[in-house]
Structures are given as C-alpha cells and as structure tokens.
Amino acid sequence: MPPVPDGPAVTRNTLRRQIADALRDEILGGRLDPGQEFTVKEIAEGYGVSATPVREALVDLTAQGLLDSAQHRGFRVHEYSLADYRAMIEARSLVADGIFRGLTENPPENPGTPAALAGVRRRGEEAARAASAGDLNVLIGYDLRFWRELSALFGNPYLSDFFHRLRVQSWMCAVPVLRRAGDLRGRLWSGHCDLVDALSHRDAAAAHAIIASYNTDSLALIERLSDR
Structure with missing residues (x-):
C-alpha cells in the first residue's frame, strides 16, 4: 500500500x-x-x-x-448482497427525491448557489466522460464528488453525509460485480449533466424521472452480471 x-x-x-x-x-x-x-x-x-x-x-x-x-x-x-443493493437503490431514491424537492421548491438563497451548481456540473461532465469510456476508477471519484456537492446545496449536512454514505456503500456493493464484467464502455450511467439541467430549471419531476431511469438500469445491470 x-x-x-x-x-x-x-x-x-x-x-x-x-x-x-x-x-x-x-x-x-x-x-x-x-x-x-x-x-x-x-x-x-x-x-x-x-x-x-x-x-x-x-x-x-x-x-x-x-x-x-x-x-x-x-x-x-464487508460483503454486500444483491438484496443489499436493491435496498440501497430504494433508500437513495427516497433521499434524492427529498433533496430535489428542496432544491426546486425552496432553492437556497445563497448568492453563490449558481456558481456552486456550475461546479457540480463540471464534476458531472467528468463523470459522464468516464462512464462513457468505461473507466470505473475515474467515474467513482467524480461521481462521489458530484453527489456530495449536489446534496450539500440542500443545506442539511446530516442528510448530505447520510446520502454520501449510501453512495459509497452502493458503489462498494456494485464494484466487485462490475469489475468482472470486462468492457464497461457505454454501460454505465452518464446522465449527471441532464440532472443538473433539470434542477437548474427547478423541474423536480424531470429530475425524479432521470433518477428513476438511472436506478432501474443500474439495478438491471447488476442483476444481469450477478446471474453470470
């Protein structure tokens, strides 16, 4: 080490x-x-x-x-199971929906929020590039930063820390399965910037739809790979 x-x-x-x-x-x-x-x-x-x-x-x-x-x-x-991953997906969805409602219905008054959201988008762009290239190591780093910074805009550090922990655990659960899959190009979620755009337009319904699709596809991928 x-x-x-x-x-x-x-x-x-x-x-x-x-x-x-x-x-x-x-x-x-x-x-x-x-x-x-x-x-x-x-x-x-x-x-x-x-x-x-x-x-x-x-x-x-x-x-x-x-x-x-x-x-x-x-x-x-720790060894996580497929059932654990399903539960994490459900928990992530509930927390994300709460964050999205807060950001769209009662956006933070902090004058630095637009600049912060632009920074989140840059993390999303890097994450999306890594996802398209199938570069899992780079993707995980940028993805965790993306969600940590996005959830921080909600203004509740306890919720942000909890959500970050969920993200880490779900990656930890998925990584052993994904690393056995070989070429991951085009198979990993890359909709980070679409999500930022939806939140910038205060469209909670669009943000929910993006994450619902993401979670469905991610779970289906892990289930397929686990069956192998």
Missing part, C-alpha cells in the same frame, strides 16, 4: 481521516476484496504509521458499513 502523506501540519485526526479515505479508495478500487481480512498492525506497517490512527480509521470505516470487526482477527471488508 502507498504511504500516507505526512508533514508538520498533519495531526492525528487528519492522519486518521487520510487513512480512512485511502482504505476506502482501496476497497472501491477493487484492491481490497469483499471478505478480505487484515489487522491493525498490517495496515500500520503498510502505510508506515503508528497503530493508533489506523485503529481509529478502521473503527470509523466499520461504523460506515465498509468493514466488519473480526473478533480476535482484526477487520474484514
């Missing part, structure tokens, strides 16, 4: 967050497989850091549903 960036400004809390982010990326990148076990010592040695921030990072990831605590053996990457 690559070393975690270090320096005089790095505190234990920032190191803990860096380790947690790095391990999350390892999982989403398919470099840590579902069910794979490891210890605090192994991770600490791999990153060249002390055990304390590693243990704290692993506990954080366990609370987020990415890891399981394996008694007397350390930790293991």
Whole structure:
C-alpha cells in the first residue's frame, strides 16, 4: 500500500481521516476484496504509521458499513448482497427525491448557489466522460464528488453525509460485480449533466424521472452480471 502523506501540519485526526479515505479508495478500487481480512498492525506497517490512527480509521470505516470487526482477527471488508443493493437503490431514491424537492421548491438563497451548481456540473461532465469510456476508477471519484456537492446545496449536512454514505456503500456493493464484467464502455450511467439541467430549471419531476431511469438500469445491470 502507498504511504500516507505526512508533514508538520498533519495531526492525528487528519492522519486518521487520510487513512480512512485511502482504505476506502482501496476497497472501491477493487484492491481490497469483499471478505478480505487484515489487522491493525498490517495496515500500520503498510502505510508506515503508528497503530493508533489506523485503529481509529478502521473503527470509523466499520461504523460506515465498509468493514466488519473480526473478533480476535482484526477487520474484514464487508460483503454486500444483491438484496443489499436493491435496498440501497430504494433508500437513495427516497433521499434524492427529498433533496430535489428542496432544491426546486425552496432553492437556497445563497448568492453563490449558481456558481456552486456550475461546479457540480463540471464534476458531472467528468463523470459522464468516464462512464462513457468505461473507466470505473475515474467515474467513482467524480461521481462521489458530484453527489456530495449536489446534496450539500440542500443545506442539511446530516442528510448530505447520510446520502454520501449510501453512495459509497452502493458503489462498494456494485464494484466487485462490475469489475468482472470486462468492457464497461457505454454501460454505465452518464446522465449527471441532464440532472443538473433539470434542477437548474427547478423541474423536480424531470429530475425524479432521470433518477428513476438511472436506478432501474443500474439495478438491471447488476442483476444481469450477478446471474453470470
């Protein structure tokens, strides 16, 4: 594993967050497989850091549903099922609809909102390009940033954090299946900019339709690939 960036400004809390982010990326990148076990010592040695921030990072990831605590053996990457993915899709839809209604019926008064929405669109453009190219690694990074920044416009950090966690978990569930599929060009959702356009026009019905189609297609793809 690559070393975690270090320096005089790095505190234990920032190191803990860096380790947690790095391990999350390892999982989403398919470099840590579902069910794979490891210890605090192994991770600490791999990153060249002390055990304390590693243990704290692993506990954080366990609370987020990415890891399981394996008694007397350390930790293991959580294994999600197809039923879990279906439930995540349903939960994502409910949260997204609430966010869309808020953004279209009671748009934020913050004067920086148009610029923020333009920034979200740029993330969407990058995500769409990666999706069309079938580049899963790049897509996941931009997709997570897209949804995090979009949900932040709603103005409720608790809801935004919850929605981000759902997005991470659903990617974590889908990634092992998608990586076995081979060429993904043209098979991944790329409607990010269409969604931004609908929200810019305060069209909650269009936004709902875009996400409903996205969820239906994504679930169908994972179900087909899982059947193989």
